[in-house]
Amino acid sequence: MIENVCVNFKTIVLMSSLGMLLHGCATVGKLGSESWGSYDSAQELIDKKNLNEANGRGKDYVYAWGRKQGNAEPQSLYPRKYLSNYCSDQKGNFSLLFKSNFSLVKDARDRSTLASKANVKQGIGAYQCVQKDGKRWIVSIEPVSESASAQYAGAREVTLKTDLMGAEEARKFYRNNSNTAANNSSKKSAPVPAKSAASAKAAVKEVEEKKEAPAAEPARAATVSLTPQQQQMKFYVDARRDINSGRNLNNACNNAQRAYNYGKLQGTEGTRVYTESGMLVARCLTSISTYSTRFPNAKGQAQRVLQNLSKNYNHAGAKRMLSQMK
Known part of the structure; x- marks a missing residue:
């Protein structure tokens, strides 16, 4: 009789413990999921997720972890991922509107490095969300610089700036920068024809003759790239x-x-x-x-x-x- 009571008591304790364990697992799973509906706007998500640092220079994200953590998810895709998830939560369609031209990257070497990294290119540019309720917003995610990570040994980071833009602002920003990049590229790639000694001498003479003449004001372009x-x-x-x-x-x-x-x-x-x-x-x-x-x-x-x-x-x-x- 006593043995049966002990067995039943052990069974009850075991089942209770199992129930508490399952409840704990469910709770952890619930806490781990993101509630995108808690944000009233894309701007609030950017602010509360701290996608930009307060110093105004964007935020550093690891795009290459190195050998030790090679399989870890790249942080450089976080801004795009978060905003895409928020758009989907609003029953919206999230799509690439303009490709990045790396116009904010001042260092040519950084620009070349970042342009060759898939974990950077896949998360930058201007993205548009068209929500089911008709609301439309555009977010610009632009690289600023590239550097070694000060926090993670062997990792490389990209500084990203995440900003909401109006439709006209985005169009001007990306088209102007696109035109500038195209012009610079064409200037660099245009072949310079070789001049003969006679034609070179004539050209020098012509330049000397025109030195004293006032230069005519060049015709202004219809649109000026900022x-x-x-x-x-x-x-x-x-x-x-x-x-x-x-x-x-x-x-x-x-x-x-x-x-x-x-x-x-x-x-x-x-x-x-x-x-x-x-x-x-x-x-x-x-x-x-x-x-x-x-x-x-x-x-x-x-x-x-x-x-x-x-x-x-x-x-x-x-x-x-x-x-x-x-």
Whole structure:
């Protein structure tokens, strides 16, 4: 009798333990799944997933793990993967709209390296989502630079910038850069015919004769391709104008962020435009509620931007604003 009771008790304990184990497995599986419907917009997903760092220079993603972790999933596909999943959750169709021309990659060697890597090319460019409810949005995922990983030994990283764009903005950005790349390519590949000694001498003489003549103003092209410096300046000027006038504040703050995301570009105005764009971003995150409420830790992000400007550029305004926030 006692033995039967003991056996039954052991059976009950065993079944209870098994039930708890199965429940635990189900719970872990549920926690591991992503709830894409919890994001109200693609921008909120970008912000809360921290697809860009607060310093405005994009975020580093591993595209090649090296020998030790060769089979691991490349991080460089995460931005595209997350936004594609969000689009699918909204019953939308996610597709490539424009291919990347690596226009934000300043270093020629980095550009050549990244252009040859499938784990980079498959996750960059401009993508369009057309949702079932008719809403349409475009996201630009662009490489900025390539480097060895400081966190993972033997791994290589690409810095990616992820930004939402309007249809016209995306069209201008990618078509202008495409035309620029095509023009540069044609200039490099165009063969230069060999000149005879006589024709070369005649050409030199002709040039000397024309030196004193005033140069005629070249005909202006119907459309002018903007350089990254010009695009950054345009975003900055538009943002400053609208913020100072108190109109179109959300769009103005987005323009400020876009200008800041370009980083410090080469040129006489490069540092000023970058740092002042950062100051506008900090203002948006701290004093423009319609913009700052989109971020879970707007004040912390503003402080990181200001610390970058204060530490790396000795920006007096950033130092003053930081002291006021303490």
